[in-house]
Amino acid sequence: MGKSAFLEQVRCELRTRQYSLRTEKTYLFWIRNFIRFNEKRHPSEMGNAEIERFLSYLAVRRQVSAATQNLALCAIVFMYRHLLNREIADLNYSYTRTPKNLPTVLGADEVAAILGQMRGKIRLITSLLYGCGLRIQEALMLRVKDIDLSGRSVFVFRGKGSKDRYTLLPASLVPSLQWQIEQVRQLHQEDLRLGHGLTSVPASLFRKYQGTLKDFAWQYLFPSTTRCVHPHDGYVCRHHLHPSAYTKQLRKAVIASGVAKRVTAHTFRHSFATRLLQLGTDIRTVQELLGHTDLRTTEIYTHVLGNRRAGTTSPLDALPAGIAEDLPGYQPQHSGDSELALLNRHCA
Structure with a gap:
């Protein structure tokens, strides 16, 4: 069949x-x-x-x-x-309405706990998801040429909806990215020595760029461990790491971290957007960094924050401090603990 x-x-x-x-x-x-x-x-x-x-x-x-x-x-x-050149009309069945659920987001301590259970490139990929607001496919499809270490930016080529965009690159990731790029360089040199070295590209780009596909700049930042035959054009190439390989490692890290939430690769993108809004970043800037066409898509994160109720204090928080201290599991709040301090403490 x-x-x-x-x-x-x-x-x-x-x-x-x-x-x-x-x-x-x-x-x-x-x-x-x-x-x-x-x-x-x-x-x-x-x-x-x-x-x-x-x-x-x-x-x-x-x-x-x-x-x-x-x-x-x-x-x-x-x-x-x-x-078959036929339009399906009068179908007694319509597209099912997909439930609109608010996204799950992670706090800085939860992100740090998960990162603390990761090592190597898996940890670097997760850091890019959270630090740059990338989708998992966007992170895995990054090429060496898309990383601007001096300009602290990441170029996302043909993200969702075939839209290109730039997003920010955390300064703390520069050493790790330099290390990863060097690993890619060594792997690429070995491929060239064996008579290979081509990277994979979409079929529509192969004829246009085939003369440069052995260039180091075109290699994937997170290449697959094995070479394969391109499914469209039939040449031997090295593709990027498969999403399932990342997902398996993420699941193990979440279980080991003890974070009691359903965490997927996309959760870190949600957490990126929510944290930027918490820090007072303009929603239009967040929209641009995420690559959303419609601002209403970005506005869902204001619902997660409860931003429409900004400045409103819960009656419980207005009670005397001694009342809260008598609650089970009370922990005093340390306002001086920055997000960076939390990440460093958990990831040390």
Whole structure:
């Protein structure tokens, strides 16, 4: 089924429209499942009834999330629109509303506790997520040329929505980044010695930049431990570290740290934005650093902060200090403890 002529046509259409490799794999997965669910009938022989039955199966029997249901529907709509030239109309099924949950954020002590359980490049990646507000894919796709150590900035090429942007680079990460860049240099020199040295790029960029893909500046900051064959263009190259490799190490660090929150790679980006707003950074600046097109996306962090209630004191905090001291587990607050001091204390 994976090598069927129809699915190869879908793959070709996705590549022609320059969809990412991740989207290509996901769409093919759901289209393949849709066809198998309907006893391998050709999609041209099916219509709304078969689509509705498949989506109901996912929701009721498989109990997939709202986001997964929407993704499956997107894949099917793409197939009918671009491969069969049919618009799916009057479908007795609409895109499921995804719950809008406030993001989980970490305090400085919690970030420090997690970092304290990490070593090497995994710790450096996490520091970039929290210190620069990067998405995990953006961090893993950084190349040597994207790091400006003297200018203290990081260039994010084609972030979410294919938007380029610059974000700040913490001065405390400069020595670690210099060390990591030297590790990349040594690995690249070994690849060149063995007759390799090409880095991977999106298919749309290969012809344009293939003459420079052996240059050190184009190498990934966090390269994979092995070389691979490029899935589109067939050349032997070194890709970046896979997100799953980072996720496994993050999970171990969170458990070891004792932080009792659901922490993902994206949690550090949320924490970056929230902390900047706490420090009084203008929301437009935060929007620019995060790469948000719509300010309303950034404003969710003001809800996390309770910023709309700024200046309001809880009645409990207005009670005499002796009352609070009698509460279980009372700890006096040390206003002089800076965030940097907390990080240094936990990470020493």
